[in-house]
Amino acid sequence: MKILVSHYTLQDKSLLASKWTKLFIGSPNSVFLDWNWISAWLNSIPSTPIVIEAKINEQSVGLGLLCSNTKRILFNTFEIKQLWLHKYGDDEIDQTWIEHNDFLLDSSYEDATREAILSYIKTQFGRWHEFYLGMSQTSIQKKFEDVLGSPRTLVSSADFSVNLEEMHDVNDYLSSLSKNTRSQINRSKKLLAQLGTVTLARAKTTQDKQVYFKKLSQLHQQKWRHTDLGSGFDNPVFVNFHKALILDDINNSYTNIFALELNGDALALVYLLKTNHGWYFYLSGIQTHPDNKIKIGLLTHTLVIEQAIIHGVKKYSFLAGDARYKQSMSNISEEYQSLVCFSKSSGLLKLIEKLRQIKHIMTHSSTD
Structure with missing residues (x-):
């Protein structure tokens, strides 16, 4: 079984809709990867995303939409290129807030396809420094870690549900x-x-x-x-x-x-x-x-x-959030969901991480 991965700029939304809805039927059916959500999101962002697609024998087994932007840091001296999965990378636009995020994957080849897509992004996608995933469950995040390494966590929250079965x-x-x-x-x-x-x-x-x-x-x-x-x-x-x-x-x-x-x-x-x-x-x-x-x-x-x-x-989900009522009304506590950032190894990012650690130490020292 050979999984071929490619990427291209989205041009034909109707063609993507056809591929997406067909693949969704055989996927784990995340409510946030339903075409209703994805279509509304595409209409809400100001630029065209990149489609990443995995195929087996010309059949789509994996799809994802990536937005790329550039952030200038350290007195506007250096550029950090960011990739965001099903997010735009802007707080105002991303306030629509996706959860249970992942690539859209055929359940029969889920882990192998995700690994193939991430390996492609890591080695063949082109120049990038940071890859953002979230909000996503811990078990999904760990599968990304297997390829991209340990991430930095930006937001993390409990995820409560009611099992109605x-x-x-x-x-x-x-x-x-x-x-x-x-x-x-x-x-x-x-x-x-x-x-x-x-x-x-x-x-x-x-x-x-x-x-x-x-x-x-x-x-x-x-x-x-x-x-x-x-x-x-x-x-x-x-x-x-x-x-x-x-x-x-x-x-x-x-x-x-x-x-x-x-x-x-x-x-x-x-x-x-x-x-x-x-x-x-x-x-x-x-x-x-x-x-x-x-x-x-x-x-x-x-x-x-x-x-x-x-x-x-079968399930009533309260989604992410640590509110007391969610815990008191639930009968199961699902995995935590997090927004995380994976970084490519580079001298610049190592310097940035070192500065973050120093800032964290100084901040906590001043409150002790």
Whole structure:
């Protein structure tokens, strides 16, 4: 079995779409490598990426999209050439935030194809200094390390999920939680019901989606706008990306927005991405209730998980994030996800790494 790897500048998006969707069927089906996400991402970046493709007997068994940019360092003296996998390399553009990142690979040849692509990038791709991967699970990252060496970690976070395979209804889910979490959910449901009619609605039509998206934006901005992280909904790139992703999903096969409503007023909205086997919680907008005994977020996720069970979904993922509620509502802790940087060996990069270490030591010494 010979795997041939090549790279070229993307010119025909429709041809790539055909290859990508066909390969995705036989891949591990990462929700972030679905063509819906990739197509929206291609429309959001200001330059054309490089396609890297692996073939066996003229059949595509691996695909990836790389963006290349140059960063000037050390008083603008030196140039560092960077490669980013399914990211652009710019904080504003990359706020759309991909997780579970990897090459798109045929499951039958997954490890061999990934190794062949990485060997090609390392030895034949051309001049580069840094290769960025992420957010990606630890097990995937280690396979990159086998070829590219140990990386530098920029961001790392736990990844929590709910295994729904053995659950027949929401009571099965609730019984898997701690007594305290279960009590908070049940009490919230009871207290909220005393205030009126509580319903979980889903955006089905284009009009529904536009209304929900606007409300979601407002609630998210209220919570995050004045924090260090900020709200993505203040970023036009982020807004246009996700709005297109949701509105272009005419059959609601890839996205969902659920709303917890009290007497028709949305108290919380949850935005999901979907595969055949899993629902992935991407973000939410939640009103803080004046009664601190009413946990709107916990109740909303519980009702959405109930819908997931009804629809035969096998996993409800909270994705990356160390928030306490994610841990308390999950019954399994998946691998950590990280954004990492692999570096080619060079005198310049060794100097840069030495300066980083000195800065780290000085920073920590000043806080002791």
